[in-house]
Amino acid sequence: MEEYILLENVIFESSSSSSSTDSDANDKALQDILFNNDRAERRVVPKIRNYLEHVVARYTDNEFKSHFRMKRNTFHFLLHLIGPRLNNTPFRGREQIDTTKQLLIAIYVLATPDSYRSICERFDVARSTAWFSVKRVIRAIYDIRNQFIKWPTYEEAQTT
Incomplete structure (x- = not known):
């Protein structure tokens, strides 16, 4: 709410102000509000580290x-x-x-009703990375499908 009031003040002052230094300061304040420059540092989302190496590796069968x-x-x-x-x-x-x-992420996505957000935290990857991994694994499995899925011929179907 403060940003809206500040934005309103900056716009009002810039329209009534004639000084170029005031205008420059107002432009800078407006840019800070619009582009969130006061939060220039990117927040790092906490994730589980080394889940694959420390937890999955120790799972029993x-x-x-x-x-x-x-x-x-x-x-x-x-x-x-x-x-x-x-x-x-x-x-x-x-x-x-x-x-x-990549394969563990894809299998986990397919095996559990868990959200991508939760899976990404668990495997320490971004959502886009997880999504692309699942997509690539599914495509790779699809490419080898004919090695395992055999449709019977007409004669085999009749015999069966």
């Missing part, structure tokens, strides 16, 4: 399965299949996150 809805061996098999597909593409000009982390 049952805990891993309860969180990710697949056995650890199945996860490693899937990682072996699609890992190279996740590792090829540059990740929007920034350093790409590890393929293991």
